[in-house]
Amino acid sequence: MHRQWPASASRCRCGFGVYMTYPYTAFREEIHTALARAIRKEYGTDVAVRLEAPSEHADAAFPCFPLAGVAKASPRDIARRLAAGMEGEWIDRVEAVNGYLNFFICPEQLGREVLSLVDAMGDRFGALEDRGTSVIVEHTSANPNGPLHVGRARNPIIGDTLARLFRWAGYRVETQFYVDDMGKQVATLLWGIRNLDLKTEGDKEDHRLVAYYQRAHARAAEDEEVDEQIKDIIRRCEEGDPEALGAVKEAYRGVLAGILQSLERINISIDSFVEESRFVREGTVQQVIQRLQESPYAGREGGALYLDLEPFGVHGRNKKFFLTRTDGTSLYATRDIAYHLWKAQQADRLVNVLGEDHKLEAQLVEIALTILETTVPVPVFYSFVSLPEGKMSTRRGRVVHLDDLIEEAVERAHREVKKRREVPEETARHIAEKVGTGAIRYNIVKVRPEKAITFRWEDALNFEGQSAPFIQYAHARCCSILRKAGDAGVSPLPGSGFDHLQEIRLLKTIALFPDVVESSSQSCNPAALAEYAHTLAADFNLFYRDCQVLGSDREEQRLALVRATQITLRNALELLGIAALEEM
RNA sequence: GGGCCCGUGGCCCAGCCUGGAUAGGGCGGCAGCCUCCUAAGCUGUAGAUCGGGGGUUCAAAUCCCCCCGGGCCCGCCA
CATH class of the missing domain: 3.40.50.620 (HUPs)
Structure with missing residues (x-):
């Protein structure tokens, strides 16, 4: 049901050689330490602490069910008993509910850390430390x-x-x-x-x-x-x-x-x-053929060299992997092997x-x-x-060329811009180009690669909901507020003190960005990044609806939050290769 | 015929790896919200046997097996 945290911690390089830990990583590590200690103390056992990722229930949750056997107690009792000793600078409070230990992150601490981190890192916020x-x-x-x-x-x-x-x-x-x-x-x-x-x-x-x-x-x-x-x-x-x-x-x-x-x-x-x-x-293809024919799996059929892949679990017709033709010339896959040897260097x-x-x-x-x-x-x-x-078939004329899709998307975006606002034609063209091409990238990347896609114009040209323009629009809204606030508007580090539901929700989503970079890169899953960007934009829209920024008595803090949102949205869009427009 | 992948409200998708608390979003439908920071936005509402059937488990959309439907592959092609 619930996603787990990425296995490794996300950290960043902040300033000159100083490594900082991202907020949720610090929160998570604190919980791990506290839980492990409490479990050892209460039940005299060491278990691998697996935390669930943030959900509507908690910012981190520990299911006590797996402990029930060793601890000889019900999950509910375990949760209640463990809840007592949980504290730390990141842990605001803990609740024992339905056999879960629900942890809540301290909004004060989160507000302070996120704002200063985003401010310090700017367009590197979310980046992880060099892995060498x-x-x-x-x-x-x-x-x-x-x-x-x-x-x-x-x-x-x-x-x-x-x-x-x-x-x-x-x-x-x-x-x-x-x-x-x-x-x-x-x-x-x-x-x-x-x-x-x-x-x-x-x-x-x-x-x-x-x-x-x-x-x-x-x-x-x-x-x-x-x-x-x-x-x-x-x-x-x-x-x-x-x-x-x-x-x-x-x-x-x-x-x-x-x-x-x-x-x-x-x-x-x-x-x-x-x-x-x-x-x-x-001559590297020849070297590949040379080396492989000396391997114990090599065989010949006519003059053609092949590898017998039966020992590797390949059966049927495919078990003979041909490396050369009868005349000794190489095949596509053989050359691909040479290419990979070269790449590996x-x-x-x-x-x-x-x-x-x-x-x-x-x-x-x-x-x-x-x-x-x-x-x-x-x-x-x-x-x-x-x-x-x-x-799609080029031969039967049943294709949609990328260029045609781009043309169509940009033109459609242009009509939308003209419909909404009065801007100089040059600006309208620029916006249309970035909206149209962004929509195409997002529409493709948001679906997991293994899913087959049926191309439909109405989906590809959708500029609402789960689309690039939705995210770009949220970014443009941020920019608009910041523009109106002027240069003096955003002080880098106002006293935190966020207490509105939407402020805190937004703050948490911003703080999650580094984890998304970590997990979606580790799992080679760009669709997860696309989903995150949509969530961040949606959370900003809720904040925008409920929290007046300009002219409110919390203007300073909220401007800082808008600024942090704008930077995070911009960074997420950069990762998606989509332009972060300042106006739309 | 064999192998790999996919199957979640009318439509599209997330969640599946690592099983846990009311199955999340979007499109479309219906009903609403601009004297107020850009309505490409927001709210409410209807709509789900998580393809089907077995099994494992205290607990299954998630793990295992079988079946059904769809995609891709099964060249001394690339």
Whole structure:
């Protein structure tokens, strides 16, 4: 029923080499210590203290049920008995209810600490201390044969959000795009560009060039001669022929540029691009084949090398994992192994964002990497995005391109802005761009990756409720209040003394942010972050409704709380790659 | 046929890893709230056999088994 706290503590670097403990971490540690002591004293036993995360019942709860057996007492009695000795600077009060020990955090202490921490850390509030660990996040890695469609866009959005999360969680992060420059897709594209004379329209290269790919694909299907010519390109690439590889690169360059333009518009940039062919050129694929054929699992069928994966629990047809063809040339997965060996040399951890269709391949590669005794990557699989009428298919013209979705979302946002406020056109354009693209990112990232998505325009263009604009709007409201208060308005550390229900609720949610960074990064679950951002915005809206800020006799404290909310919302949006607008 | 994943009010999603207190949100429906810090907001209301069935347990949406429905995969393709 209830979530548990993240296993490890969240701490931050505050100022110069001074480490501070985030409020809820301190609260939790205090409870752990007090509980362990009390349980040992009362029942003479050591149990692992598991606390439940904040809920409507308590800010932290300890279920006494598991203790009932050893303590030979009812959970209710245990709770009552343990409640007596619980105190500390963070623990405001303890209640024994229904066999639970419910802890409440001290609002005074929380108010003081949260406000000073947010003030001191600013746009680093929520960040965790450096772990001295590096991680490479591989994402997108789309075949550069045409523009991104909405289905493929799930990959960069998940990947980029994960990369941002890891950075905040204290890792040194690099993102990589693995460029498949040896496959049939790019070879087909090259053939098309060389042999076809098409009139193409559009102002982005990926949209112009995809027509060559599509037409060439169709030609290859009906003309064996064409198919042979394409296969010849692939063959030469696999042999590492620099001329062929250069030509392929020249062909896909424009498509890739177009893809990157689209990604840039949704605030995604990728640190480095790694060409698959380099592992052939540099001979590392051959080394992989060499090393694996010496392993006890190697076998041959015809001239083709394979690994027998039966000892690893792989059965059926998949147990023979082929590394080469009969002619000795490498296969996609073999080159992927070489890529991972290379990656393992430059980072401590590897995370790969992959479509669920790559599950089997990833499993096989993982086993090979285990045999080679190197870093095994952590995969994050996502399910496909389909349309109400079925699977997305470029060939059948049943796709929604990311660029079209962006256009539509931005245009719709623009209409909304014009409808609501009178602002200069330039401002309206800016807001519309950030609202529209933010809505797209949020709409995709809020759903857990393993859930299949059916794309519906009305969901994608929803600007209310669980959406980016809802969160952006709360942020804009904060900014508006702060703007009106003026420079002198917010003193950094007013005496705390929050007592309104909504003030305290908001304070608690702000304080939870570092824990969300910790847990969602550890579980590679950006959807949890998206949910948090919505909760924070919703809690602010309640505060906004019930607590007048400007002109109230508590103006100073409340302004400080608004400021802390604004910073936390901005940081959460930054993690989601969504613009924190100051006005909407 | 085999493997992996998903199945929570009309619709979409969280909670499942690590079992516990009235199953949370959002959209849509209905009824309301702008002389007051931006109504992309807020309030109320109706609506749930947590796909079905067994099992484990003091306790199951959560763990185990079986079944049903959907997705993905099962090339010397990428």
